[in-house]
Amino acid sequence: MAGAAMGGAELFFERLCIAQAGDGLDVLPVIRRNAGRAARLRAGGVEAHELAFGGRADLATGLRLRRLLKRFRPRVVVAWMNRAARLAPRGDWVLAGRLGGFYDLSYYRRCDHLIGNTRGIVRWLVEQGWPAARAHYLPNFAVDIHGAAPRRPACLPPGVPFVLALGRLHRNKAFDVLIRAMVHVRGAHLVIAGEGPERPALERLARDLGVADRVHLPGWFDGTAGIVSACDLLVCPSRHEPLGNVIIEAFSAVRPVVAAAAQGPVELITDGGNGLLAPIEDDRALADAISAVLADPALAARLGQAGRDAFDRHYAQAPVLASWRRFLADVEKV
Template sequence: MAGAAAGGAELFFERLCIAQAKSGLDILSVIRRDAGRLRRLTEGGITPRELRFGGQADLLTRPRLNSTLRRFDPAVVVAWMNRAARFAPTGPWTLAGRLGGFYDLSYYRRCTHLIGNTHGLVAWMVRQGWPKDQVHYVPNFANDIGHVTPKRPPEIPDDVPFVLALGRLHTNKAFDVLIRAISRVPGVHLMIAGEGPERETLETLARTERVTDRVHMPGWAEPSGLIRACDLFVCPSRHEPLGNVVIEGFSAVRPVVAAASQGPRELIVHGRNGLLAPVDDDKMLAAAMQAVLADHALAHRLAVAGRATYEREFAPKPVLAAWADFLRHVAPNAPESA
């Protein structure tokens, strides 16, 4: 995995490797040099191999990766997103590419199998010409935070509804839509926990909408306690291939409202385990938020149903089982019945 220092796909890679190793699978984690990732994987019981994974002028990573893999002698090599797939060599192993979005499939030309973490992504890869039997759906899991102690932020009064959103401050996350929506929901305090290039724009918007006293942006914060403490968890993204944060909301037994972008639309059955609002529609997003905050019975029903969805599909146990099935199926000399 040669991705960035932070991000949903990168952090899930870490969680998956650690969980697979703890389950007894023999894992070699090869990563782009990053002190934080090295520390987290090491603390999780894995000794990763670090390589440069640089640009076009990097002529050493591919042969070093090839040598590393041949010493380890894997049955299956998973190239985790574009840069890793560009460097991944072929060999006596099965080479599979794992995508978390609608990426350029030319990076994966040496792969014989592709993995998508949503059904929509799998269908898209088949439409791009990949054989159906060589494209596989294997979902993400979120850690179980259902029993984490709630941690309400001190800057949010105890007697007001607390709405939470998480993510990088980027246009894709549509926190601008959420700020405009919160201006339509009086008395509610919003926390957006994250950092990114849109901070100044979002702060200006909060002033324009006259909600600076009700919108809090503390930067990155440990999310588990915040999710458990909030009255409503919101994912307003205008572009979200999966929506790990939605799964985290499910895990925490919190009601979830999301914009109907690709991933949340697949995760949420509207009115059953969450509510959906049209993308880029602050009025409808505000209406969905108000509906949940005003109806405790609805909020409870959505939260319980979301937790059931998590336990059935997105908890570590079912996802690790799905990965194990996939690895057995694609390994060289796998039984025909696999």
């Protein structure tokens, strides 16, 4: 895995490696150099190998990766997203590429199988001409944070209800739409936990709209279990969201969820069942959904419990690990 220092796909890679090792698999994580990631894997009982995973001029990583794999003698190699797939060699193993979005498939031309973490990605792979028998749906699991001690952010005044959003401050996340929605949400504060290039624009927008006193951008938190457990409502307003790990995390914490109807949230949420959906880019509809949940404790409780039920059935560690075990056994037989 050669992804970024932080991100949902990268953090799930760490969780999956640790969980699979705990489940009895012999796992060898090979990662882009990252001391923090290596330390977290080590703390979970898995020793990672760190390589450069540089650009196209980086010839050394491919050679070193091949040597590592030949020494380890895996039955299945999983290339986690584009750069890893470009550098992963063929060999005496099954090579599977794992996609968390609608990526350029030229990176995956060496792969025997492809994995999508949503059914929408798997359908798209087949539409692109990838054989259906070699396209597999394997969802993410989230850490079960139900029961975590609530931890309100220090930036909030005492007692006020607060809406939480989590993620990199990037245009795809549509935090600007959420800030616009807060103009129409009375009495509540918004915490956007994350960092990224959109921070100056988001801060300026909050000031221009007169909601800067109720919109807080405290940066990344060291662990999100407490803040998710403390929030009155989690919102995922993304323009583009292939999955939505934060939604699954909120499900586990029995917190109600409102989301824009991007690809991933539409798969995770049944509107009015285990969450509420609003049209993408529609700040007024998003505000109405947020206000409806904040104004109705019974609705909030019902949505939160339905989300937890979905988590237990589909997105907890046990069912996802079972899906991975079946996948690994099946592709070895081919």
